[in-house]
Amino acid sequence: MSLRRIGLLLHREFVRGPKNFMFIFAVIVPLVLSLTMLLVFGTLFAEKPRLGIADAGDSQFTHSAAATEAFTVRKYASEAELRDATAMGAVDIGVVLPSDFDESVSSGKTTTVTAYIWGGSLLKDRAALAATTATWVRQMAGQVSPVNIITTVLDGSVVLPWEDRLLPLILMMGVTFGGLMIPASSLVAEKQQHTLAALSVTPATMVDIYAAKGLVGVTISTVMTLVILGLNRTLGNSTLLLAGVLLLSAIFAAEAGVVIGTLVKDIDSLFATVKALGLLLYAPALIYVFPDIPQWIARVFPTYYIIHPVIEITQHGARLADIAGKLGVLLILILALGGLLALLTQRMRYRH
Amino acid sequence: MTELAIIAEDLTYAYGQLMAVDHISFDVAEGEILGFLGPNGAGKSTTVKMLTGQLLPKAGRATLLGIDVARHPKQVQAQIGVCFEVANLYETMSGIDNLELFASLFGVRDFNAEALLKRVGLDGRGKDKVSGYSKGLKQRLMVARALVNRPQILFLDEPTEGLDPTSAQAIRSLILEEQARGATIFLTTHDMHEADMLCQRVAFIDRGKIVALDTPHTLKQQYGKRTIRAEVLGDDGHLQTREIILDRQETPAEIEALFRDAEVVTIHSEEATLESIFIQLTGRELI
Amino acid sequence: MNARMISALIGKDLKLYFSNRLFALVTVLGLVSYTAIYFLMPATVDETLELGLYMANVPAPLEALLAESDLRFYRADSIDALQQAVLEGDVPAGYAFPDDLLVQLSRGEQVSVQLLLSPNVPLEFVEIYEVILREFAFVISGQTLDIEMNEIVLGPDMAGRQVAPRQRMLPLLAVLVLMVECLGLASLIAAEVEAGTIQALLITPLTMVGLFLGKGVFGTLFAFVQSALLITITGGLLHQPLLILTALLFGSAMVTGVAFLIASTGRDLMSVMGWGVLAVILLVLPTFNVLMPGLASNWIKLIPSHYLVDTIYRAMNLELPWMDATQNLVLLLIYAAALMALGVVMLKRKLR
Structure with a gap:
C-alpha cells in the first residue's frame, strides 16, 4: 500500500x-x-416570528429582544435598511426606536414608535410580536405584572x-x-x-x-x-x-x-x-x-x-x-x- | 469529353504548426472511382473534409460538379453522399428512422427506405434499433445513408475497415453498382488490394502530399518489379530461396542458370503490389 | 433550410428524447410527482393562533381586547375542560384564571394564573404564551401603555388571505420542470456531438442556423408544453393565464439557451450532467426567495429565472397588473435572447 x-x-x-x-x-x-x-x-414555513429593530440609541428594548429565544431578532443600522428588509419579508415586524426612547418611556410621556409590518406576515406572528413588545415596554416603564404564571406542561404522549x-x-x-x-x-x-x-x-x-x-x-x-x-x-x-x-x-x-x-x-x-x-x-x-x-x-x-x-x-x-x-x-x-x-x-x- | 466531377487545386490545411494537407492538386472524372491511399495521419480525412465542405481550406480551392465548395457548401452537399470513417448513426432510432430523417433533410420525395435497406442487405432489420446491429450491419447502414439522395459523388471513408468478408464484399458490390449508375466515387482506404480491385486510379498521399497518382496498372508498370521466386535444395540438404527480377536483359540467362545449377523444388512468379510500390515511394508502410 | 427540415429535426429529437429511458422516466415521473407534491401541500394558511381560556367572568376591557385581537380563543367551561382541550391537541396552550380574579385584583394582590401547555409545544415558544398572558393581565388590571404605534404595512397586506404554501411552491415546480427539460436537451446535444451524428446532419443541406432553429424550437416548445401542463393541472391558470403563459414561453426559451451553453461546455454526457446540475441549482435559487421571503437580497435579480419566478408568482397570487409585469417580461426576454445567442455562439465554436 x-x-x-x-x-x-x-x-x-x-x-x-x-x-x-x-x-x-x-x-x-x-x-x-x-x-x-x-x-x-411545513416546517420550512413554521419559522419563529421575526422582529427587526433599528435602534438609534442603546435601548433596553433591544437588550430584552436579544435575550429572547421565542423570536428571531435582527438589528439594522438605519430605518431605511429596516424598511427595505421588512418590505422584502426578511422580518415580520420592524420597530424603529428613537435615540431617546428609554427616557421617554420611563418619564411616562406618550411616545410614538414606528412599526413596519411586512404585508405577508401571519396574523399570529403579528399578535405575538405586538404582545411581546408591549410587555418589554411595560417592563421599561416600571409596570409590575399583576399575574404570577404557573406553567404546567401536561403529561401526555408526545407525537413524533x-x-x-x-x-x-x-x-x-x-x-x-x-x-x-x-x-x-x-x-x-x-x-x-x-x-x-x-x-x-x-x-x-x-x-x-x-x-x-x-x-x-x-x-x-x-x-x-x-x-x-x-x-x-x-x-x-x-x-x-x-x-x-x-x-x-x-x-x-x-x-x-x-x-x-x-x-x-x-x-x-x-x-x-x-x-x-x-x-x-x-x-x-x-x-x-x-x-x-x-x-x-x-x-x-x-x-x-x-x-x-x-x-x-x-x-x-x-x-x-x-x-x-x-x-x-x-x-x-x-x-x-x-x-x-x-x-x-x-x-x-x-x-x- | 468526360466532365470532371472533382477538382482540387492547391488544397492546403494546417492544424496549428502541423501541415496536414500540403498544396495538393488532382481531379476526378465523372463516373470514376478514385482510391485515396495513405497511412494514418497522412491527410486523407482532412482532404475529404475540405472536399465535402466540412473544413475551409487555408489555401487552394475545391470544385465539385462545377461548384466552389468553400463558397456554396450546402449546394454541393445536396448532391453528394458521405460515409464517415466512424459510425455516427442514431443508435436509439431504427434503421428506417435513420434513413427517413436524412431523406427529409435532403428533401427526397417518395423515399423508399425498405428498398434501400434491401440493396445494402439489411432487409428485415429496418425496424430494429441500430444499437442492436453488428459492426458490419452498421457500416451497411452508413453506406445506405450516404445513398439516400442518389448522390452524384460518393465519398467513402474506410468503408470496409474491420468488417467480416461478407459485409466487406457487400459494400464493394454496392460501390460498383453506384459507379454503374453513373456516380463518381472517392474512396479512402488502407486496403491496397481493395483499391486495386475497385479503383480506376489511385492517389498515394503521404505527409500531406500526393506522391503518386495514376491507374494501378501504370503504377505497377512504372514502379513495380515482377519477380520469380524459387525454392531450391541447397548443398546442405536444406531449402533455399532464390529471387530473379523479370523484364531485364540478363533475366533469361539467370533463369537458365537456376535450373542448370540447382535442384528447383518450387517456383512462382510474383506481381508488384500497390503496397510495395507505396513503401518504395514513401519509405514507410501503410499503417 | 425549410419547415420540412425543421419538423424532421423536431421529430428526430422527440424520438431520441423518449428513447433515453432515464429522461423519459424523469419527465413523466417528474410531472406526476410535482403534481402530487403540490396537492399534498397545505392549500390554506392557518395564520391564527387559537388558545384555550377559562375565566369565570371576563371583564369588559379583556372582552374588548379579545374581540379585536388577531388571536382566537376557545372558552372552556371548567379547568378540566380546558385541560382536556390542551391534551387532545385542540389548542396548544390554555390559560386558567382563578374564579375570584377580579376580587384579587381589586385587593392589589398578585394573581396566580395557570398556563397549561401541550407536551408538543417547543420550549422556546413557551415565552410567547407567557407574554400574551401577561399582556392580558395588564389590560385587565387597567394599566395603560403610553405608546402610540404608527403601523405601516409594507407591500400588499395579505392578512387573512395569505398565499398557501403550495402556491408558493408552484414556481419552484415550474422551474424544475423547465430545468429537467434543459438537462434533457443539453444531454441530447452532447450525445449527438459525442456520437458524431451532428457532423452527419451538417453534411446534408441542413445549415447550422437550421440545426439551431430545430433544436431551439424543440427545446422551447417541449419545456413550455410541460410547464404549462403542470400549471394548468394545479389550477395556476385561473388568474391572468395569458401573462403566465407568456412568461413560461420566455422562460422556456431561456432554459433552451442555457441547455445550448451547457452542451457547449461539457466534454461528454457525464460532464454535461455535472454542469447541468450547477445550472439547476443557480436557476432554482429565486424560487426559494418566494418560498422563504427575505432569504435573499437584491442580488437575486441578477439570476435570469428571477423574472420568470416573480412574474408567475405575482400573477397567480397577487393579481399582478400587465403594466407592472411588462418590465419583468422584457428583462426575461432579453435574458432569454442573450443566453440563446451566447449558447448558439459557444455551441457553434464547439461544432467547428
Missing part, C-alpha cells in the same frame, strides 16, 4: 467523479428529498412529527448513495471499461485502488449526512460526536460498497444487488417510521447501529457513554467487513 498512489488515485476519482451520474445522484437526491420533506410537512420519523430514511439514503453506491458503481464501471485491468498491472495494488474508491465514498457520505441533518436543523448539541458517528457509518457503507463492487459483474447486477439488499439497509429506518411496530426488531439489521446512535444524539441529546454499546457493535461490523475485504483483495489480485 502506498499513500502517494492512493493520493493519485483519489485525485483521479475526484476529478472524474463529478461526471459520474451516481456522484450527482448521491449529492442531489438526499438534498431534494430533505427539502421536499421540509416543504411537505413525520419529519422526525422520516429523517432516518433520508439519512440512510445519504449513507447508501454516497458511501455505498459511489465506490461500488465506480468499481463496476472500471471493470466494464476494463480500466481496472489496466490499473492492476501498474505498481498500484488492489488495496490502493480500493482505498481510493472507499475514501471518496466516505467523504461524500459524511459530508452529505451532515448537510442533511443541518438542513433539517437536527445537528443537536454534540456535533463532533455526531460527525464521528457519521464517519464510522460512512466507513461501514464504503466497505460494503467496495465488497459489492468487487463481487458484481456489471452495473445492472449492481442495481439488482442493491435492490435486493434494500430491505437490509433500510429496514431500521422503515421501522422507525411506524412506531407501532416493535422497535426491537430493528436491532437485527446492521444499519440499526448507524441510525440509532444518530437519532439518540440528534433527537435525545445522547452523549458518548449513552451510545457506546451501539458504536461498539458498529465497530465490530466495520472490522468484519474489513476482514472480508482483505480476503477478497487476496482473491482479486490475479483476476484482472
Whole structure:
C-alpha cells in the first residue's frame, strides 16, 4: 500500500467523479428529498416570528429582544435598511426606536414608535410580536405584572412529527448513495471499461485502488449526512460526536460498497444487488417510521447501529457513554467487513 | 469529353504548426472511382473534409460538379453522399428512422427506405434499433445513408475497415453498382488490394502530399518489379530461396542458370503490389 | 433550410428524447410527482393562533381586547375542560384564571394564573404564551401603555388571505420542470456531438442556423408544453393565464439557451450532467426567495429565472397588473435572447 498512489488515485476519482451520474445522484437526491420533506410537512414555513429593530440609541428594548429565544431578532443600522428588509419579508415586524426612547418611556410621556409590518406576515406572528413588545415596554416603564404564571406542561404522549420519523430514511439514503453506491458503481464501471485491468498491472495494488474508491465514498457520505441533518436543523448539541458517528457509518457503507463492487459483474447486477439488499439497509429506518411496530426488531439489521446512535444524539441529546454499546457493535461490523475485504483483495489480485 | 466531377487545386490545411494537407492538386472524372491511399495521419480525412465542405481550406480551392465548395457548401452537399470513417448513426432510432430523417433533410420525395435497406442487405432489420446491429450491419447502414439522395459523388471513408468478408464484399458490390449508375466515387482506404480491385486510379498521399497518382496498372508498370521466386535444395540438404527480377536483359540467362545449377523444388512468379510500390515511394508502410 | 427540415429535426429529437429511458422516466415521473407534491401541500394558511381560556367572568376591557385581537380563543367551561382541550391537541396552550380574579385584583394582590401547555409545544415558544398572558393581565388590571404605534404595512397586506404554501411552491415546480427539460436537451446535444451524428446532419443541406432553429424550437416548445401542463393541472391558470403563459414561453426559451451553453461546455454526457446540475441549482435559487421571503437580497435579480419566478408568482397570487409585469417580461426576454445567442455562439465554436 502506498499513500502517494492512493493520493493519485483519489485525485483521479475526484476529478472524474463529478461526471459520474451516481456522484450527482448521491449529492442531489438526499438534498431534494430533505427539502421536499421540509416543504411537505411545513416546517420550512413554521419559522419563529421575526422582529427587526433599528435602534438609534442603546435601548433596553433591544437588550430584552436579544435575550429572547421565542423570536428571531435582527438589528439594522438605519430605518431605511429596516424598511427595505421588512418590505422584502426578511422580518415580520420592524420597530424603529428613537435615540431617546428609554427616557421617554420611563418619564411616562406618550411616545410614538414606528412599526413596519411586512404585508405577508401571519396574523399570529403579528399578535405575538405586538404582545411581546408591549410587555418589554411595560417592563421599561416600571409596570409590575399583576399575574404570577404557573406553567404546567401536561403529561401526555408526545407525537413524533413525520419529519422526525422520516429523517432516518433520508439519512440512510445519504449513507447508501454516497458511501455505498459511489465506490461500488465506480468499481463496476472500471471493470466494464476494463480500466481496472489496466490499473492492476501498474505498481498500484488492489488495496490502493480500493482505498481510493472507499475514501471518496466516505467523504461524500459524511459530508452529505451532515448537510442533511443541518438542513433539517437536527445537528443537536454534540456535533463532533455526531460527525464521528457519521464517519464510522460512512466507513461501514464504503466497505460494503467496495465488497459489492468487487463481487458484481456489471452495473445492472449492481442495481439488482442493491435492490435486493434494500430491505437490509433500510429496514431500521422503515421501522422507525411506524412506531407501532416493535422497535426491537430493528436491532437485527446492521444499519440499526448507524441510525440509532444518530437519532439518540440528534433527537435525545445522547452523549458518548449513552451510545457506546451501539458504536461498539458498529465497530465490530466495520472490522468484519474489513476482514472480508482483505480476503477478497487476496482473491482479486490475479483476476484482472 | 468526360466532365470532371472533382477538382482540387492547391488544397492546403494546417492544424496549428502541423501541415496536414500540403498544396495538393488532382481531379476526378465523372463516373470514376478514385482510391485515396495513405497511412494514418497522412491527410486523407482532412482532404475529404475540405472536399465535402466540412473544413475551409487555408489555401487552394475545391470544385465539385462545377461548384466552389468553400463558397456554396450546402449546394454541393445536396448532391453528394458521405460515409464517415466512424459510425455516427442514431443508435436509439431504427434503421428506417435513420434513413427517413436524412431523406427529409435532403428533401427526397417518395423515399423508399425498405428498398434501400434491401440493396445494402439489411432487409428485415429496418425496424430494429441500430444499437442492436453488428459492426458490419452498421457500416451497411452508413453506406445506405450516404445513398439516400442518389448522390452524384460518393465519398467513402474506410468503408470496409474491420468488417467480416461478407459485409466487406457487400459494400464493394454496392460501390460498383453506384459507379454503374453513373456516380463518381472517392474512396479512402488502407486496403491496397481493395483499391486495386475497385479503383480506376489511385492517389498515394503521404505527409500531406500526393506522391503518386495514376491507374494501378501504370503504377505497377512504372514502379513495380515482377519477380520469380524459387525454392531450391541447397548443398546442405536444406531449402533455399532464390529471387530473379523479370523484364531485364540478363533475366533469361539467370533463369537458365537456376535450373542448370540447382535442384528447383518450387517456383512462382510474383506481381508488384500497390503496397510495395507505396513503401518504395514513401519509405514507410501503410499503417 | 425549410419547415420540412425543421419538423424532421423536431421529430428526430422527440424520438431520441423518449428513447433515453432515464429522461423519459424523469419527465413523466417528474410531472406526476410535482403534481402530487403540490396537492399534498397545505392549500390554506392557518395564520391564527387559537388558545384555550377559562375565566369565570371576563371583564369588559379583556372582552374588548379579545374581540379585536388577531388571536382566537376557545372558552372552556371548567379547568378540566380546558385541560382536556390542551391534551387532545385542540389548542396548544390554555390559560386558567382563578374564579375570584377580579376580587384579587381589586385587593392589589398578585394573581396566580395557570398556563397549561401541550407536551408538543417547543420550549422556546413557551415565552410567547407567557407574554400574551401577561399582556392580558395588564389590560385587565387597567394599566395603560403610553405608546402610540404608527403601523405601516409594507407591500400588499395579505392578512387573512395569505398565499398557501403550495402556491408558493408552484414556481419552484415550474422551474424544475423547465430545468429537467434543459438537462434533457443539453444531454441530447452532447450525445449527438459525442456520437458524431451532428457532423452527419451538417453534411446534408441542413445549415447550422437550421440545426439551431430545430433544436431551439424543440427545446422551447417541449419545456413550455410541460410547464404549462403542470400549471394548468394545479389550477395556476385561473388568474391572468395569458401573462403566465407568456412568461413560461420566455422562460422556456431561456432554459433552451442555457441547455445550448451547457452542451457547449461539457466534454461528454457525464460532464454535461455535472454542469447541468450547477445550472439547476443557480436557476432554482429565486424560487426559494418566494418560498422563504427575505432569504435573499437584491442580488437575486441578477439570476435570469428571477423574472420568470416573480412574474408567475405575482400573477397567480397577487393579481399582478400587465403594466407592472411588462418590465419583468422584457428583462426575461432579453435574458432569454442573450443566453440563446451566447449558447448558439459557444455551441457553434464547439461544432467547428
